[in-house]
Amino acid sequence: MNDLLSMMARHGYALTFCVLLAEAIGLPFPSAIALVVAGAAVASHTLVGPTVLLTGMTALLLGDISQFWLGRYAGWALLGFLCRLSMNPETCILRSAESFYKRGKTTLLIAKFIPGINTMAAPLAGSMKMPFGQFLRLDFTGAFLYCLTYLLVGYGSRDFLANLLSGFHAAGRALEGVVIVALVVYAVYHIAQAVKYRKYDVVPRVQVQELAARLASADAINVQIADVRSHGYYDRGAERIRGSIRIEPNNLEEEIKSLPKDKDIYLYCT
Amino acid sequence: MLREKGFNTFVIVGGLTAWRKAGEPLESVPKDDLVKLPTFS
Numbered sequence: 065m066n067d068l069l070s071m072m073a074r075h076g077y078a079l080t081f082c083v084l085l086a087e088a089i090g091l092p093f094p095s096a097i098a099l100v101v102a103g104a105a106v107a108s109h110t111l112v113g114p115t116v117l118l119t120g121m122t123a124l125l126l127g128d129i130s131q132f133w134l135g136r137y138a139g140w141a142l143l144g145f146l147c148r149l150s151m152n153p154e155t156c157i158l159r160s161a162e163s164f165y166k167r168g169k170t171t172l173l174i175a176k177f178i179p180g181i182n183t184m185a186a187p188l189a190g191s192m193k194m195p196f197g198q199f200l201r202l203d204f205t206g207a208f209l210y211c212l213t214y215l216l217v218g219y220g221s222r223d224f225l226a227n228l229l230s231g232f233h234a235a236g237r238a239l240e241g242v243v244i245v246a247l248v249v250y251a252v253y254h255i256a257q258a259v260k261y262r263k264y265d266v267v268p269r270v271q272v273q274e275l276a277a278r279l280a281s282a283d284a285i286n287v288q289i290a291d292v293r294s295h296g297y298y299d300r301g302a303e304r305i306r307g308s309i310r311i312e313p314n315n316l317e318e319e320i321k322s323l324p325k326d327k328d329i330y331l332y333c334t
Numbered sequence: 335m336l337r338e339k340g341f342n343t344f345v346i347v348g349g350l351t352a353w354r355k356a357g358e359p360l361e362s363v364p365k366d367d368l369v370k371l372p373t374f375s
Contacts, residue, residue, distance in 0.1 A: 267337060269345045272356045293350075305350065306359040310367050320339055329336065332346040332353065 076102060076111045081123045084211075088127020090183045095124075096214050103218020113215070120211040121204070124176070128186040128203050132196070135187025164188065172202035176210040267331075275330055279307075288327040293334055305332065 083098040099120060105111040163171045163181050175185035189199050278287055289308035304310070311319045311331075323329065336343045346353065354360060 267343055267345050269347045271347050272352045272358060275344075275346060276356065276358050289346075291350075302363045303350075303354075303360040304363050305353050306361040310363075316335060320336065320341070323336075323341060325340060327342075329341050329343045330346050331336075331343055332349040334349055334351065 076105050077115065077119050080116060081119050084120050084123035085127050087182070088124050088186075089131060095120075099211060099214035100218035100221070103215035103220075104222045105218075106215065107219045107222030113219075117208075117211050117215060120215070121207045124207040124210070125200075125204065128207070129200070131183075131186040132190040132194075132199055132203075135190030136193070137190075138187075164192065169194070169198065169202055172199065173206045173209065176206055177213075270330065286327050287330065288324055289330045289332065290323075291333075292331050308332075 080098050080102045083093045084095045086093040087095040102111060102116045102120070106113040106116055163175070163178070163185075167174070171181070172185055172189060176182045186199075186203065189203075275287075275289075278284065289305050290311045291304045291308045292311050311323070348355075
């Protein structure tokens, strides 16, 4: 642990850059914590404030610009991939899109402060055909606000962090505790998710060939195929299984009113 | 939830990807089912 802390002191700019770039491209890295630590390092004259600010903004802008252009050309394929990394893949795109609905372009100014939307805002802006110049202006301002805010938080809490880091041994133990707590929370979350979704395992699963054979038989009239992809995955020219109907998973209560109860319903997603 | 409401449901293993790989028939998503997101252009 001591090695890690001394490495942070030696490579503060590089670490800040790498952590912020990683989060900007969708990886689960704590950029806010990196900026707070960097802010405290500025307060203790280990790092230079304007340089850290410039480093952080450069990393965020590089990540966001690449995501913007990927979103422009890869569309929903990229957004779907990024959403798989999120806590709630089904509502990930919708939540980000709703933010654009509600707040319009200013979403880009605050997106970095909102978990989930921070990763999606740039590629979503790209897929929505936002002019690049406009995106750059808004994203630049958003990156500036984000970096400055957390650097100031770190700068202002330098005494607290200094006390925390006054002894490497104590800091090491504290960090070990944080890591253990984080691992426990992670494990509990996944166990809770497994328990929550265990009941869905009772739904029988059928192979494509089995269903295709049934559709080719006289029994086909008793079959209804339903597409339950979240509508964020739809794109112009998208395809679905022939003869299937759409069930919007986020509006299931209403959707089931029109479902036939006398047929076997075969559900599918991507 | 569908099963709780009395629907006899099944899940297609592999979803649309498996269906497509098996060479089974597809159709374009109807325009009415497309939900348009805001655009800035």
